[in-house]
Amino acid sequence: MASGNNDIASKQPRYARVANVLVREIKGGRFPVGGLLPTEAQLGERFNVSRVTVREALRRLEEMGLISKVHGIGSRVEAQEARDSYSVSVDSAAEMMQYASETEFIAWSRADIQAGSAELAALDIPTDAVKLIGVRTGLEGQKAPLSYCEIFINSAYSSVIDEENRAREPYYRSMARLYGQRISGIGQEISAIRLAPHHAKALGQAPDAPGLKIIRRFYGEDRELLEVTINVHPAENFSLRLFLNKNDV
Amino acid sequence: MASGNNDIASKQPRYARVANVLVREIKGGRFPVGGLLPTEAQLGERFNVSRVTVREALRRLEEMGLISKVHGIGSRVEAQEARDSYSVSVDSAAEMMQYASETEFIAWSRADIQAGSAELAALDIPTDAVKLIGVRTGLEGQKAPLSYCEIFINSAYSSVIDEENRAREPYYRSMARLYGQRISGIGQEISAIRLAPHHAKALGQAPDAPGLKIIRRFYGEDRELLEVTINVHPAENFSLRLFLNKNDV
DNA sequence: GAGTGGTCTAGACCACACA
């Protein structure tokens, strides 16, 4: 067979046609979830295209989350409908967290907490942890702190805390440097609260003023929980912005 | 040349070796941001691999956000460092927004607003819009509403609003059905507020109680702003959860 | 060993951007 795209009534590439047919057939139930697609060779024969073209089509299905491929096994159907997937792309996790690069954490107190304690259990922290309480401020002693922080660090990595009790970079980044631990995922839980007296005092706000509370969980390679942070921001000068880009599909 | 991977001291595929070298060279400044990479043919010659292999390598760089490809032009260097990218994967945009599937929006009032008015300008809405005010409730007349809503719909798509002034699905989904408009991106802006009297009344809360305010902007194909929603939730029974998965890289 | 996906090649034509 020559090359190019000679099909009738077709302006789209061949792999797209193959992909579309397969998407429709998966949606229609011809290939049930959990089952295997025909082999690449069989699909090539069926659609009269080369294996490379079949693979290009399957790549799209994979990106859509419809199938996964397993070496030596085949292409497994994972879902009947393409997932909606949105991505947050930023230059660094720090930027996503909206740490201005010129902020600094100042710890006021430090405590070691045993796994199983009520406090850790409430936060789903399964390991021993070091708890730091403090505030995040702009650099060079600005007026009011930006947020009130409680930080729990997995004891296995507690050496990222230096004696100075100040930190100009997030602890998970220190972990990456010192232990080679990379962040594999971040959970965020955002809610509004009424500032407690100690929050209000630390932030220079009126008691009972509204505040934004953000709990973040940082997970490492093996879904190990590395760090949990609780940030309380005064409502007045803080909002969280996220832009989610729809992925292909 | 035969096939396979005959290189010395190399267990990784050839495209990976090509990709690694290029990543290092981009990082090192050999190919400046904004400039073009050598053509695929030139790279194939340099690394002694076929063009298909070069393309596989460039595909990786593209996924890392290091380059973008422009048909007829070349491969443009976009960044010196791989971006951190986190994705939110959910079954639907509705789930991401944490609409329980059993909620319903009830509009109390409707108004047409001209582009350029102060209200629209404050929200960066460039077009005429229809403004709906109402609440989101659980189905079957539950107690208190879940949130107080203001919804601005681009006038060009206002026919998604039915006369009943109730909606069991998000309007952007109706747009997809009626106009074929797909959501390409979503902006979220989250802040804590003190409930205004009309919020408190609608939500059955004490005045001045804290609340979570979420402004969402829904963009269509051409970055056209389709819909803006403002949701105010009582602090007590609402928190926003997001899980961000680190992408490859 | 048999069968699957993973990688690779050489060569070809098409679609797009720019001069």
Place this chain on the structure above:
DNA sequence: GTGTGGTCTAGACCACTCT
């Protein structure tokens, strides 16, 4: 027109999984 990336083919060997 010239040159780029986009798509496609036929055929090949490698790496993995299962029997």
